[in-house]
Amino acid sequence: MRISLDAIETLEAIQDTGSFAGAAQRLHKVQSAVSYAIRNLEESLGVTLFDRSGHRAQLTDVGRAILDEGRVLLSRARRLETLAARFNDQWEPRLEVVIDGILPVQPILQVLKRLGDEAVPTRMQVKVEFLGGVQDRFEKDRADVMLVKDYTPSTSLIPHRLPEVEAALVVSRQHPLAGASGPVELDDLHRHVEITVHDSSESRRLINPHLFGGERVFYLSDFLTKKAAILLGLGFGWMPLYLVREALDAGTLCEVPYRGGSRYRFAPALVHPADRPLGRAGQRFLELLTADGFTSEPARPRAPARPAKRKAASRGRGQRR
Numbered sequence: 676m677r678i679s680l681d682a683i684e685t686l687e688a689i690q691d692t693g694s695f696a697g698a699a700q701r702l703h704k705v706q707s708a709v710s711y712a713i714r715n716l717e718e719s720l721g722v723t724l725f726d727r728s729g730h731r732a733q734l735t736d737v738g739r740a741i742l743d744e745g746r747v748l749l750s751r752a753r754r755l756e757t758l759a760a761r762f763n764d765q766w767e768p769r770l771e772v773v774i775d776g777i778l779p780v781q782p783i784l785q786v787l788k789r790l791g792d793e794a795v796p797t798r799m800q801v802k803v804e805f806l807g808g809v810q811d812r813f814e815k816d817r818a819d820v821m822l823v824k825d826y827t828p829s830t831s832l833i834p835h836r837l838p839e840v841e842a843a844l845v846v847s848r849q850h851p852l853a854g855a856s857g858p859v860e861l862d863d864l865h866r867h868v869e870i871t872v873h874d875s876s877e878s879r880r881l882i883n884p885h886l887f888g889g890e891r892v893f894y895l896s897d898f899l900t901k902k903a904a905i906l907l908g909l910g911f912g913w914m915p916l917y918l919v920r921e922a923l924d925a926g927t928l929c930e931v932p933y934r935g936g937s938r939y940r941f942a943p944a945l946v947h948p949a950d951r952p953l954g955r956a957g958q959r960f961l962e963l964l965t966a967d968g969f970t971s972e973p974a975r976p977r978a979p980a981r982p983a984k985r986k987a988a989s990r991g992r993g994q995r996r
Contacts, residue, residue: 680752682716683745685709686724690734690742691815701816750950767954769798771818775809776872776897778822778840778943779917786963790956797956805897806883808875813946819957821946825881833952834944835961841940842885844931845919846911858934865889868910870901885913885939913939 688698689709699706717724724738734742774783787799804812806825813821822837846852852859852867864887871886873894886892893910895901898918905912906922911931916938922928930937945961947953953961 678716678719678745680749682712683742683749685712686716686738686742687746687749689713689732694731754950754952765955766795766797767819767956769800770820770954770956770960771800771802771816772820772822772960773802773804773809773813773816773818774822775824775943776803776805777824777842777915779915781917782964783822786960789963790959793959795956795959799956803897804875805872806874806876807878807881810881811876811878819947819951820953820960822943823946824941824943826944826946827881831949832946833949834946835965837943837945837965839940839942841916841938842913843916843919843923844911844933844937845905845914845923845928846931847906847908848926848929849908850911852911852931853929855932857932859932860934861887864911864931864933867891868893870895870904870910870912872896872898872901 685698685702688701689695692698692701695709695713696706698704699709702709713724720741722737722741723735724741725732726735772783774780783801787801790797790799802812802816802818809821809823810826812818813823824840826832828834850867852863855863867889868891869887869889870893871883873896874881874883891910893904895904898915901912902914902918902922904910905914906927919928923930945964947957
């Protein structure tokens with residue numbers, strides 16, 4: 676046979692990472708081995724896969740056609756490997772998980788500890804991204820699983836719904852919004868700094884529906900930093916309730932009585948590729964994660980919300996969606 680799956684995998688890695696060096700890093704090879712594999716593939720097929728006349732090698736039309744067909748072969752081969760491992764009751768050699776940083780990490784750590792206690796031989800790797808960065812990292816690294824708040828659905832992805840997570844709009848007790856005598860309007864929010872976590876993706880494939888659209892927005896790297904900024908009185912923002920429950924109970928943080936609502940819930944999902952069904956470790960990971968509920972705090976009764984008549988104006992950009 677004039678073509679090998681390893682060569683197609685090398686071709687795919689170059690296209691996905693954008694360079695021969697990136698492909699070498701992904702495949703854990705030296706760059707010369709990547710170049711050698713592509714050169715051999717071109718010679719065996721009698722075609723030119725890359726245009727090397729520019730600063731960076733680019734796939735030719737023939738190269739793109741070969742890659743498109745090769746990806747079909749790779750998908751089927753990977754599915755066969757996964758199915759064979761499952762039929763042989765073998766553990767996957769690795770399980771790479773990408774999670775959204777808004778989700779509670781405690782249950783994930785508990786699952787990892789349980790897998791360790793059970794002497795599961797699979798090598799686990801967990802990465803944290805935000806918003807569209809979760810799916811970007813999942814696709815770029817060909818990870819096995821993503822735990823995600825939002826993502827772009829596809830027939831090539833299989834989702835498993837996880838229990839809901841609740842978020843609250845909070846502010847420091849020293850902040851002017853904490854002393855509001857009545858429902859806070861969108862215009863009131865726009866007079867203050869909004870604190871949010873930036874999208875870690877390059878594609879910006881997802882629009883954050885919970886931004887209020889004001890002119891002053893501070894973007895921070897993660898939710899712990901965001902919590903610290905809000906406690907300092909820098910501004911207001913949405914926080915997952917499990918991270919601010921104690922501060923709300925202690926009174927160091929307050930819910931903003933926004934007319935559009937001071938809380939919302941979302942249902943995260945565990946997602947994996949359809950062509951790579953969850954193996955033994957992946958199935959166990961999902962089983963343990965959903966056994967006791969995807970939460971790091973016991974459910975507590977909510978205080979009744981302050982009755983307020985919703986105005987049409989609150990349906991603008993700032994309404995939680």
